[in-house]
Amino acid sequence: xxxxxxxxxxxxxxxxxxxxxxxxxxxxxxxxxxxxxxxxxxxxxxxxxxxxxxxxxxxxxxxxxxxxxxxxxxxxxxxxxxxxxxxxxxxxxxxxxxxxxxxxxxxxxxxxxxxxxxxxxxxxxxxxxxxxxxxxxxxxxxxxxxxxxxxxxxxxxxxxxxxxxxxxxxxxxxxxxxxxxxxxxxxxxxxxxxxxxxxxxxxxxxxxxxxxxxxxxxxxxxxxxxxxxxxxxxxxxxxxxxxxxxxxxxx
Amino acid sequence: xxxxxxxxxxxxxxxxxxxxxxxxxxxxxxxxxxxxxxxxxxxxxxxxxxxxxxxxxxxxxxxxxxxxxxxxxxxxxxxxxxxxxxxxxxxxxxxxxxxxxxxxxxxxxxxxxxxxxxxxxxxxxxxxxxxxxxxxxxxxxxxxxxxxxxxxxxxxxxxxxxxxxxxxxxxxxxxxxxxxxxxxxxxxxxxxxxxxxxxxxxxxxxxxxxxxxxxxxxxxxxxxxxxxxxxxxxxxxxxxxxxxxxxxxxx
Numbered sequence: 001x002x003x004x005x006x007x008x009x010x011x012x013x014x015x016x017x018x019x020x021x022x023x024x025x026x027x028x029x030x031x032x033x034x035x036x037x038x039x040x041x042x043x044x045x046x047x048x049x050x051x052x053x054x055x056x057x058x059x060x061x062x063x064x065x066x067x068x069x070x071x072x073x074x075x076x077x078x079x080x081x082x083x084x085x086x087x088x089x090x091x092x093x094x095x096x097x098x099x100x101x102x103x104x105x106x107x108x109x110x111x112x113x114x115x116x117x118x119x120x121x122x123x124x125x126x127x128x129x130x131x132x133x134x135x136x137x138x139x140x141x142x143x144x145x146x147x148x149x150x151x152x153x154x155x156x157x158x159x160x161x162x163x164x165x166x167x168x169x170x171x172x173x174x175x176x177x178x179x180x181x182x183x184x185x186x187x188x189x190x191x192x193x194x195x196x197x198x199x200x201x202x203x204x205x206x207x208x209x210x211x212x213x214x215x216x217x218x219x220x221x222x223x224x225x226x227x228x229x230x231x232x233x234x235x236x237x238x239x240x241x242x243x244x245x246x247x248x249x250x251x
Numbered sequence: 252x253x254x255x256x257x258x259x260x261x262x263x264x265x266x267x268x269x270x271x272x273x274x275x276x277x278x279x280x281x282x283x284x285x286x287x288x289x290x291x292x293x294x295x296x297x298x299x300x301x302x303x304x305x306x307x308x309x310x311x312x313x314x315x316x317x318x319x320x321x322x323x324x325x326x327x328x329x330x331x332x333x334x335x336x337x338x339x340x341x342x343x344x345x346x347x348x349x350x351x352x353x354x355x356x357x358x359x360x361x362x363x364x365x366x367x368x369x370x371x372x373x374x375x376x377x378x379x380x381x382x383x384x385x386x387x388x389x390x391x392x393x394x395x396x397x398x399x400x401x402x403x404x405x406x407x408x409x410x411x412x413x414x415x416x417x418x419x420x421x422x423x424x425x426x427x428x429x430x431x432x433x434x435x436x437x438x439x440x441x442x443x444x445x446x447x448x449x450x451x452x453x454x455x456x457x458x459x460x461x462x463x464x465x466x467x468x469x470x471x472x473x474x475x476x477x478x479x480x481x482x483x484x485x486x487x488x489x490x491x492x493x494x495x496x497x498x499x500x501x502x
């Protein structure tokens with residue numbers, strides 16, 4: 001099983017603290033890592049086939065405070081598809097003049113959706129097949145970028161069709177919102193005023209968010225397993241999809 | 252005007268020497284840089300809106316010897332489109348289950364091609380519009396990845412239609428071949444056995460390729476202006492397109 005990390009904020013926020021804790025878990029998830037940062041409509045994607053603990057690319061991410069409102073990261077333990085760059089999450093595609101970023105944790109059995117549209121997998125993972133199918137079906141459902149509410153309604157119809165094939169903990173982000181679906185394991189937290197201190201679960205690192213934030217900042221973090229030991233994380237229910245906008249889950 | 256750098260090799264080759272010389276030219280081209288490395292079918296794309304001289308991302312590229320058979324890099328001086336990540340070359344799209352990387356130096360005047368297919372620009376440069384149009388027309392011309400000869404024939408029909416709108420020095424790469432088109436300025440060199448020493452034009456750096464290579468290695472480098480002062484660079488003719496495979500231009 002891989003692990004997922006997503007962040008959605010109402011102001012450009014760096015993810016160094018969360019990524020440090022997340023990368024610590026890469027010992028067991030050594031078959032690559034990837035992280036995508038939106039910067040307005042643009043996206044930076046860093047991927048590597050070595051572990052997030054050892055990769056010089058991951059080292060740069062930890063040191064370089066890239067600020068973003070939407071981030072999706074993934075550490076990989078290969079279940080389907082060999083260890084190769086083209087099989088490393090997150091995956092990126094363009095639709096309606098927007099980039100879409102996708103990462104998946106889980107395993108889809110005998111999953112061969114009919115791909116007759118403009119999105120074809122480059123690698124050979126179940127995950128990229130699922131992403132291409134979702135993009136294809138979104139492209140059929142709307143003529144241009146719809147509202148977040150409309151996209152959420154369409155995804156609520158599409159995602160269960162993928163999830164029916166196995167375990168589908170997944171994140172999709174278009175720079176405006178982060179959609180997260182839980183099959184088996186996913187947690188979220190919203191950090192907002194008054195900000196407190198937090199200590200990483202897996203590492204001897206503590207941060208005082210109050211010193212790094214302004215009172216109107218709000219940041220949602222979604223992750224496979226809680227990253228900190230002194231904050232209140234909320235578990236997703238199996239089959240639950242949540243959408244995060246401006247650092248908070250929509251009702 | 253921006254500057255372009257492309258590399259096509261018959262064995263995974265690092266581009267540190269060439270990129271060092273290329274990045275030196277970023278003083279005048281300070282509106283961002285980008286570099287894409289193919290690794291088999293996968294691609295790594297590093298982009299930044301700061302100068303290649305100052306960007307920590309460029310610093311990592313200079314230090315980290317990523318080896319690739321196909322590389323496209325670009326340093327940007329904005330002519331159309333604001334300085335933003337979504338306007339930074341190279342651009343990447345997927346077609347037929349392969350990634351395609353594109354970078355452009357030049358300026359297309361009043362260029363508004365009809366984009367009715369699956370490729371839409373995310374930013375607002377003439378360059379990304381041209382790339383989307385090329386991808387759209389390639390998608391119409393072939394049902395799946397054609398041979399390099401067939402692709403070259405199709406591109407030979409399409410590219411002049413873009414170039415008719417202004418200056419179109421451009422590179423397209425799909426990890427199998429590098430297509431380079433010259434409107435005004437482009438040079439190439441093939442480095443092969445017996446390898447010699449070379450000294451950068453803009454920087455006090457010399458490399459002895461014989462110490463870093465094996466006799467069967469072959470590397471083609473394509474660049475706006477020659478990078479070294481002691482090698483024989485070949486200028487493209489205006490309107491000329493060349494395709495490079497396994498480190499050499501095809502006849």
